[in-house]
Amino acid sequence: MVVQGKNIIGFSLSAASEEFVNSYDPREARTLEKFYMATKEEIEETLQKAAKAFEVYKQFPGSKKADFLEAIADEILVLDDELVQMAVKESGLPEARIIGERGRTVGQLMLFAQLLREGSWVDAIIETAQLAREPLPKPDIRKMLVPVGPVVVFAASNFPLAFSTAGGDTASALAAGNPVIIKAHMSHLGTNELVARAIAKAAQNTGMPDGVFSSLNGRGSSLGQQLVMHPVVKSVGFTGSFTGGMALYKAAAQREDPIPVFAEMGSVNPVILLPGKLKASAAETAKQYAGSITLGVGQFCTNPGLLLAIEGEELKSFLETLASEIQEVTPATMLNEGIWKSYQSGKVKVLEQIGVTLLGAGAEQEGNHLGSAAVAQVSGEDFLDNPNLHEEVFGPFSLVVKCTDKEQLLKVIRTIKGQLTSTIMAEPGELEDYQDIVRAASDVAGRLLFNGVPTGVEVCHAMQHGGPFPSSTDSRFTSVGTDAIKRFVRPLALQGFPEEMLPDEVKNSNPLGIWRKVNGELTRDAING
Numbered sequence: 001m002v003v004q005g006k007n008i009i010g011f012s013l014s015a016a017s018e019e020f021v022n023s024y025d026p027r028e029a030r031t032l033e034k035f036y037m038a039t040k041e042e043i044e045e046t047l048q049k050a051a052k053a054f055e056v057y058k059q060f061p062g063s064k065k066a067d068f069l070e071a072i073a074d075e076i077l078v079l080d081d082e083l084v085q086m087a088v089k090e091s092g093l094p095e096a097r098i099i100g101e102r103g104r105t106v107g108q109l110m111l112f113a114q115l116l117r118e119g120s121w122v123d124a125i126i127e128t129a130q131l132a133r134e135p136l137p138k139p140d141i142r143k144m145l146v147p148v149g150p151v152v153v154f155a156a157s158n159f160p161l162a163f164s165t166a167g168g169d170t171a172s173a174l175a176a177g178n179p180v181i182i183k184a185h186m187s188h189l190g191t192n193e194l195v196a197r198a199i200a201k202a203a204q205n206t207g208m209p210d211g212v213f214s215s216l217n218g219r220g221s222s223l224g225q226q227l228v229m230h231p232v233v234k235s236v237g238f239t240g241s242f243t244g245g246m247a248l249y250k251a252a253a254q255r256e257d258p259i260p261v262f263a264e265m266g267s268v269n270p271v272i273l274l275p276g277k278l279k280a281s282a283a284e285t286a287k288q289y290a291g292s293i294t295l296g297v298g299q300f301c302t303n304p305g306l307l308l309a310i311e312g313e314e315l316k317s318f319l320e321t322l323a324s325e326i327q328e329v330t331p332a333t334m335l336n337e338g339i340w341k342s343y344q345s346g347k348v349k350v351l352e353q354i355g356v357t358l359l360g361a362g363a364e365q366e367g368n369h370l371g372s373a374a375v376a377q378v379s380g381e382d383f384l385d386n387p388n389l390h391e392e393v394f395g396p397f398s399l400v401v402k403c404t405d406k407e408q409l410l411k412v413i414r415t416i417k418g419q420l421t422s423t424i425m426a427e428p429g430e431l432e433d434y435q436d437i438v439r440a441a442s443d444v445a446g447r448l449l450f451n452g453v454p455t456g457v458e459v460c461h462a463m464q465h466g467g468p469f470p471s472s473t474d475s476r477f478t479s480v481g482t483d484a485i486k487r488f489v490r491p492l493a494l495q496g497f498p499e500e501m502l503p504d505e506v507k508n509s510n511p512l513g514i515w516r517k518v519n520g521e522l523t524r525d526a527i528n529g
Helices: 040-057 062-091 095-118 168-176 189-205 220-229 242-253 275-298 313-327 337-351 380-385 406-415 428-443 482-488
Strands: 007-009 012-014 020-025 030-036 125-127 141-147 151-154 180-183 213-216 235-239 261-264 271-273 306-310 357-361 374-379 397-403 419-425 445-450 489-495 516-518 521-523
Touching (some): 007 189, 020 062, 020 189, 040 213, 040 220, 062 095, 062 189, 095 168, 151 168, 168 180, 168 235, 168 482, 189 213, 220 242, 235 242, 242 261, 271 275, 275 306, 275 397, 275 419, 275 428, 306 313, 306 406, 313 357, 313 374, 313 397, 337 374, 337 397, 374 380, 380 397, 397 406, 406 428, 419 428, 428 445
Parallel strands (some): 125 516, 151 180, 180 213, 271 306, 271 419, 306 397, 374 397, 419 445
Antiparallel strands (some): 007 012, 007 213, 020 030, 141 489, 516 521
């Protein structure tokens, strides 16, 4: 498939503007293909198509939407090595990582298709009428989740496939019954076009309405603000920086009809290293975390950016091994120049703070956008006194906070803002004496791990990827796993409707055979009478 640099507006390609930007190869530091910026007219056409598509698409049964998602997965696989090499070229990520990410992307689509075919995700709740009830009759009320309308999805820089054009936000929004408009990320415009055209082809082949999916190119906040402020748009999915997420969140709140922005905005993901664990396996744990800190050049929102421990001989042994392991890590290309510069400045800022000392760092090498790993240390007292040390440094960097005792460790945890994850590294019998630590760690995180690393987010029904603010804008929801669909729906109660006018999900006969709560009890049975 030849990349054309155009906007995908439903089933059409468009390049009405003379303004363009080039995609970029961060490894070679060279520009690639031209991509044309969306004009105001193209943006309006896209949104009007999405509005019309919604009126049709929201009425499709789950099985038909599942066909669409499965077709998207098939078309992505058809792109084969062309897609892999484009993503490698634009991101600087290794081929194996991109192949794995493609598998995750396809797997997410298939998982949502399965969810739709089973159907119980709509949370159907039925209370049948009791007309003879005294003193007042009880009406028949039936509630289920329904789609909200067109969703704008902002592709993420650090996952060119799994959190981008056909990623979790798009898959969950389409599964819920909403058209999707992608704001392409400037770091992987070619990858975006290949996937976007694959989605458009899948839409045509499965009989979807024109406008059920579109993809637009545009500079940063300019296109984003236009999309978020448009009355057609009813929800937003975003993965990126705190600054970017909050700008969208505030803009959406200022609309005449405010809409939700589900923004995942990063995290320092504190890891609590308890003494018993370090005594039993200091070297092994240090090696495990050196790998997690530097995985993907540290460009994960679940990167372990804080390691919290109590001072002692066990910690000294851990730090020696950790420093040694970090020093052996070869610098690697970061996703783009902006991320690389931000990492460099963020790392320097932390190292310049009072009380912070460098433990170990990889060698600095000449090359384009190479990120060198580093770990530093600071006392618990200095950490508590300096909010600058609580912020994320996006890249292969972690800060060790050395606490004097359990009480100071607890105080440190309680000063940390909302996180995507917290991790407890401990011997099983050790937790009994640290229950307050475990509770404090769970209070600030959406996912609490025991004896693992936070990098690596399983796509499954039970996953929670979202935590208290500022890690995400709404801690009640996840951006990974099947529950992500609940971001893009709303509850609708139907009262007193005749059977023939009810959606299949809440009919007496239960033609879909889904699980429903009927008069307070979960059942798949039909309702008699």
